[in-house]
Amino acid sequence: MTLRSHRTRLWTDRLLKAFAGFSALVGIVFLLWILITVVVRGASALNLHFFTRSPAPPGVPGGGLGNAILGTLLLTVLATLLGVPLGLLAGIFLSEFGRHHPLGRTLRFVVNVLMGIPSIIVGLFVWAWLVVPLGGFSGLAGAVALAVLMVPVVVRTTEDMLRLMPDTLRESVLALGAPRWRMVAILLRGARTGLLTGTLLAVARISGETAPLLFTALNSPYWPRSLLKPMANLTVTIYNYAMSPYPDWQRLAWGASLLITLSVLALTVVSRIFLGGREPS
């Protein structure tokens, strides 16, 4: 190490601290900027009709996004029903059966890689496997695409949470003569808070997703009727309406933005509270 005067060292250090403070400030300023914009522009769009009506043609006043709200709820629930059991089982496999097995090691690696695959690619994948064979865009395909995005998150939290359970617990359950499935059931019960949190985080991750829905669920101006038809949803509606030249539609897009932001932030904060002091990876 070269020798430097005390004064230089001190000032370098202060510079570092100032830069750290500045960085945090940048993060906070942009967060507030975005949140305030969304709240200010979105609040004026929210009224009873926003939640109960379907969209009106351009130029006609009134109209809402009730159909898209229902569609997003349906897609999210369906995706959760498909993705969580699959992720949970694969997570159980990783932690209880294949921890050191080559299959388990491969799976762990693939799940980590899958976490970083762009969501639009998942959209393409489901388009090819479901939209093309079924002959059209459908709510079902949208839900499957979202489920695929949920799976890696759920697998990882499940494995992490089950591993937090002590081995002595496993041993004592087995020592009582209980079969392994009872042991897993008891482990799951012990880890339920963590598992719930993982699910909430996964739901938060998918409920704001747009890209995977573009080629799968598409969008629709009507109320959702069938899982095999294009399904209205908030995020694609935001995309379509924001790009439209009609002020009414743009206003609805801001309202939808506010709704989505609030739900996602609420889900995130709630799961953080559940998680308490533990840090997720």
Add this chain to the structure above:
Amino acid sequence: MRKTPRRWPLRAFLGDRLLLTLATSAALLVLLLMAGIFVVLVWHSRLAFQHLGLRFFVQQIWNPVTGEFGALPSLYGTLITTLIALVLAVPLSLAIALLLSELAPPWLATPVGLAVELLAAIPSIIYGMWGLYVFAPYMAHHVEPWLQRFLGFLPFFRGPMHGIGFLTAGIILALMILPFMSAVMREVFQMVPAVVKEAGYGIGATTWEVTHGVLLRYGIRGLLGAVFLGLGRALGETMAVTFVIGNEHRISLSLFSAGTSITSTLANEFTEASEPVYLSALIELGLLLFLVSLVIQIMAVLWLKRMERRMGGQP
């Protein structure tokens, strides 16, 4: 008397079998999913590959009418925006990670940490809305004229200023990847054993010297992993970029210029593509993105794993 003990092991046996079968098939299904993505992309892009061959990767034309497609403008846009995002976000996220793990007292670290986490939770489409309606005009009226006045001698800051283009997209991407990188970097810093840090402070080193001499050196693998993680995210980010990049198949040195990226081309044109070759060319773009992000993600996972192994697996 024998009935109960007889029935019980059978049920236990079947239950165990069932659970093992289910768990193993779930595991295999996830693996199949990954393989399926690759197979599907290759299969559906075969038409474009037959028609365009290697020309696809080097030409700039993107003309659905004549059926000539080139990935170069999209690739260029993806790389440029990602580069801008990394240049801005790496120092910022390092500083935030440092602040959260080393410098700030808990009363400060908690709210700052929460704010950064919330920044990560905001959906991509919201960044897009805000970017298009609020941030792009701000860039056009304030930031870009200022950059041109002081840095206009560089080719990057010339040309008309619309606020829509590479620079705006890159800045928004930086905001979006910042929380992910700083979260991982924070974990990396926390993995560095306290004894080593304290030894540094013990010989009278300043915070900067401990950071630079101990934390950065000790954690370099993990930090690289974090950067790759951010890189992968920036490459694949779709909606926010689509809103603000302008969607023109053009290569320009000027960062103010509108362009396109792989993801925004896909998002914009996929549902409108009627010709089989057009559709296939778009899917080939997707394949390109998939392969690039696969490599990046694998590198991120490997670096982080190596870091963890060096730290003994436990924080």
